[in-house]
Amino acid sequence: MDIRFLGGAGEVGRSAILVNDRLLLDYGMKSGNPPQFPGDADPDAVVVSHGHLDHVGAVPSLLSGDARPSIHWTPPTYELTLTLARDTLKLHGVSASGARGGSKRRRRFGGTMRCPFTETDVQRVTQVSKTHGYRETFEAAGHEVTFFDAGHIPGSAHVLVDDGETRLFYTGDFHTADQQLVSKTTARPDADAVICESTYSDVEHDDRSAVEEQFVESVERTLWEGGTVVITAFAIGRTQEMMLICEEYDIPCYVDGMGKQVTEMLQQYPEFVRDADAFRRAKSHARFVTGRDGQRRRIAEQNTAVITTSGMLSGGPAMTYIPAVRANPTNKIALTGYQVEGTPGRRLLDTGRAEIDGRVMPVSAGVEWYDFSAHADRDGLLDLLSEYGDSRVLVNHGDRCAAFAGELADEGYEASAPEPGDEVVV
The missing domain is CATH 3.40.50.10890 (Rossmann fold)
Known part of the structure; x- marks a missing residue:
């Protein structure tokens, strides 16, 4: 399995991972002035872990050209993506044609440098959307994919990808403690490789x-x-x-x-x-x-x-x-x-x-x-990874990915922290 990190490696924001040049996991944006986006992609299908801006913020831009990849997610993630996309359009004043304040600068095929899509692109999202529940295996770009409840926000999912030779477990964002709104994750599917978030790898949340x-x-x-x-x-x-x-x-x-x-x-x-x-x-x-x-x-x-x-x-x-x-x-x-x-x-x-x-x-x-975080802390990350001692671990989505990967390696894991643009074969 070939894994390419288009964003979200060594940082929090613009998560995007391309599997076997065909299947894209997430396509987010990193808020800022100006915002930042992942590297370009032209996938056959897209699988989205959950509806936060750093994981879905740039998804409509994938439909700006002639390509129409299918987009797979849970029903709440689909709805949240549309809500965020329309808010982004409103914030940056982008019209259906992509015009904004007379500027002719464009990113990819439509939108502006601050918003890489148009209202037309958002409307196209509804045409290619396919929703799935937890533990329902479906096919996407020649891969078998299964969602598991990640315990982060409603509709958030761990993503298990099987290409027939290798099983990849993409954690997305997750929490190992119950919240009032959602229950903690308990899913630990067998996998040969794990891409694990590390947002709070050096933090222990209070009870x-x-x-x-x-x-x-x-x-x-x-x-x-x-x-x-x-x-x-x-x-x-x-x-x-x-x-x-x-x-x-x-x-x-x-x-x-x-x-x-x-x-x-x-x-x-x-x-x-x-x-x-x-x-x-x-x-x-x-x-x-x-x-x-x-x-x-x-x-x-x-x-x-x-x-x-x-x-x-x-x-x-x-x-x-x-x-x-x-x-x-x-x-x-x-x-x-x-x-x-x-x-x-x-x-x-x-x-x-x-x-x-x-x-x-x-x-x-x-x-x-107040620390009402919806992410696993250091103990929660280690708890999940304790089930994957024999798997390849790729650390992403954090400000200290390399440090955490080094700590895991010291504990006997085969762990590393890819950088943006890196390609890893597992």
Whole structure:
């Protein structure tokens, strides 16, 4: 089996792996200014592990030319990909023809340098989409492929690829601990080679129940004191996780941003969440914000919690809520996701100042960060890999892939960390 790393090797973002020059695993984008994309590919078929931007963000661009590869995923991943693609088009102002602000610069066949696809390309995605459930083996580009629940977000999948000679286990992103929204992964299929994510290879997460207790205690104390809590959360997965926690502990909450649309969609696929009844109760418990900035400013004066995007304060309704609550020390801003270096959320944590629409504002409200990660930590990675002591291990999707691969090699694994563009034969 020939494996080529087009992106996601030695980095978090733009995951893309080409198998036997025919089957593409993921095709994401790396957010930034400007965003970054994987190397070019012309596959016969595409298999997508889950619906996060770094794994699906560039998928529609594969349909910009004459090629029409089939695209395989779970139903939630398909829906999430369309949601993210349309949001990307809106963010970068790309028309159906690919025009944007008169610029004639293009990447591949359509789109712009910042968005490599058009609305027409997104519409084509629906024409070539093929959805599959967990543990349903299907054929793609001459390979047998099987999805297994990865425990990361609804619809996330480990991908097992069999070309008749070699079995490759692509972990995608995964978690080995239960979350409120989804159950942990338990799948460990036989494989000759493993491509394993390593996002938190040097981190040990705190006990999940302890993190929840600390979060709930802090929010309840703030509300008891008369304050407002702005809970920043990623639209996919984290918003719904926070909704479930608020419902379980009877914390009054509003939900704003793209997380509303994602929540509505996920309710259509109850088999992909841990507890469909709890999810339904959480949706009923929350109040969805339907107005604009005027309503948001009024909500910010209420004694309540607001779950809103963006998770790193780089846009979204948070741009209204943060200025509205920042000056009152009784209020609180709870960051519930990883804050990448250089983002407004990270600067707020480090400096106590918020950058909103180019303006830097001092923040007197309390600022707290909680580790609600949906990724396996070091112990979780080692737990999964303990089943593959005789397999070739290729480490990707992390900031310290080479270091982790070296640590695995010291423990007796046949492990390495490919770099972008590398080709590996297993």
